[in-house]
Amino acid sequence: MREIGVGIIGIGTVGAGVVQVLQENADEIERRLGAHLRLVKVADKDIETDRGVRMDRSVLTTDVAEVVENPEIQIVVELVGGYEPAKTFLLRAIRAGKHVVTANKALLAVHGDEIIAAARERGVDLGFEASVGGGIPLLRAVREGMAANRIHTIFGILNGTTNYILTEMKEKGESFERVLREAQKLGYAEADPTFDVEGIDAAHKLTILSTLAFGRKVPFSSVFTEGISRVTPQDIQYAADFGYAVKLLAVAKFDGKRVEARVHPTMIPSNHLLAGVRGVYNAAYIDADFLGPTLYYGQGAGRRATASAVVGDLVELARNVLLGVSWRVPPRGFQEDMLEPAVVKPIDEISCQYYVRAMALDRPGVLSRISGILGEHGISIESVVQKGRDAGQAVPLIIMTHEAREADIRQALGEIDTLGVTLGPPALIRIEG
């Protein structure tokens, strides 16, 4: 049986998972591929820590050159994470003529152009299924399964940590801070949770996914990002009262001219399939002109699921190696020389329905003044509910608007804030679906 040599850089959680798949499922993979994926070398700066997988000592090295320049290795897996030295390692592997697989969404979202250009120049393949949606074969579905379509809408739950936090907040009625601490204890959230809870990780993934879907290069810097730290259990409860669930949604739309791409807490109808995605699970709901809506659901992170995606890419790239072909499918789904930069719609120009919660003084005339300002900005109200009564004190006033422009609602909320009839600036949650 033919062998394909595999090298890994970075033997953390996912790296160890990859080694485990290659060992435990070697026969299944061989029956599919018709060849053996042989782990030749694993490089890491720490090769002493026990990773929970048995590896021959001779496979381990602290010298990256033993992977990227190893003539027995055809495919290099980069699992270092972050920008540097991951980028340098990846580019070294590419320039040495190795096909490469990575799970590094931050790197691809920010430096994708440079890395893909290098791979194209050298004629090597680049697999990155694990970078979005963890184990879910999502990029493959978009890039190949939907190749006949113009894709126009993406709604994604692309970050498991925040989905876990929102699920717990909803089901236990607890505050963001409290659930976050719990998630950190359980290992679902990092010690510094900023990337996850502020929506940056989801924005990285949306950058990659929307570029593949729309065939327009969406710059990471153009993705509007708002995290979940200001969402309260009360907002989640009020949303439920109106028939909505609150999710950190990655939203991207393409009207054929302009792309909008944004990550923010979003209310979606409770009977939408995405509303049923609980805990650390991820899902993407994608709508396309011929296919219509489809949904992909699964584990968006974790050692085993992510390793599944990495090894799926290894199999795909190995098939090309066996046939002596490469760049059969361009990494971003479209021919690189036909990939135009996206024209991105500024957040001010998007339109959707809005949920507004103001802590408003319970006294006559307040609602009239607030709704008056909304009306002046062309925002029509679908419903208003005052939660409780407490004469002269602040009580939650919940306003659901009809579709309105972001710029208008923001200006209106700014003016409402200056009225002096509300306690602090009103909270705003966008509504989709």
Place this chain on the structure above:
Amino acid sequence: MREIGVGIIGIGTVGAGVVQVLQENADEIERRLGAHLRLVKVADKDIETDRGVRMDRSVLTTDVAEVVENPEIQIVVELVGGYEPAKTFLLRAIRAGKHVVTANKALLAVHGDEIIAAARERGVDLGFEASVGGGIPLLRAVREGMAANRIHTIFGILNGTTNYILTEMKEKGESFERVLREAQKLGYAEADPTFDVEGIDAAHKLTILSTLAFGRKVPFSSVFTEGISRVTPQDIQYAADFGYAVKLLAVAKFDGKRVEARVHPTMIPSNHLLAGVRGVYNAAYIDADFLGPTLYYGQGAGRRATASAVVGDLVELARNVLLGVSWRVPPRGFQEDMLEPAVVKPIDEISCQYYVRAMALDRPGVLSRISGILGEHGISIESVVQKGRDAGQAVPLIIMTHEAREADIRQALGEIDTLGVTLGPPALIRIEG
């Protein structure tokens, strides 16, 4: 720009959809593929009927040979449906060295071995994404996205007609017969609905899907099949009371030794994502050792969605034509010479929980005799509810069992039927998830 010649046999609903995609999305497909898919010839015995798409008269022919033997055509799409003459056409195209794409699940489920052997011998590719789950890129996900995994469980809603009927029965409380007639009027069910409502169509699809998933050839004849015609709105309501939804589920499991494959009305927990799949939509929930559970959802039928899958296959095969390779991925995901026949577990040997509804006489001692028989067969009861009171008359008695063997429950129900305390044989619905 390079051109790939495409021929179509059968210009019905889906065929016309394929022509429409190739016309409307030509530029999008070219930007992905880097080549033009040119429709060279369309053969049908009826080329007079208006199909709702404009085609140059010179493209149409009644002579299949003008497609399968046309030197300008590299890929032939078979959309005739049924066993014959579809099979003859497909084999002619293959023997003429054409790559082939088909949506024909009945043909593949029953004659897959012969067709795949012919394609292998001639070294041509075979695409059949549209045969299971309509437009959902499901086979691609299983065959390639999960290549690193041992897949062990499939729960599929693979027939849109029956899912529509069950959804309507639930939401409107109407009988199977009434909803079926309505579905026929709307074009969601055929004049002869047997293939759909008796689960045969779903069994065809499960045959294909489980073979790809498990890497064992599952014979269509071994798939246990039970339709939805005996499900009543009362059963659906009682199921809901217990926190379950009733779906026609295609279930396949593989324990590493034996495969079980069955299609039958199934109760699944109401909070399971599959329970939220309404109307004509399809979904598959697939569990694998590293990836864990994933779910794929979308339109399982219809002109546009099915055409999306067919053209997705055209793009995939065209990529191979452009590179001069074929059989890059074996059609069933495993190397053909490593594909063993499945050892199929007889239905008698499966185990699950059961819902039993007996119309039992409302008088003392009846429950004791019924539960006594269940006990004698080693079936333990999770709960029993008598619906209503009507002394001396028959009232519904709902029994939910713990996990039991199929042979035991069947034998017990047979004995209960002979007791003379129930009206007609008890109804049985299997429970999964």
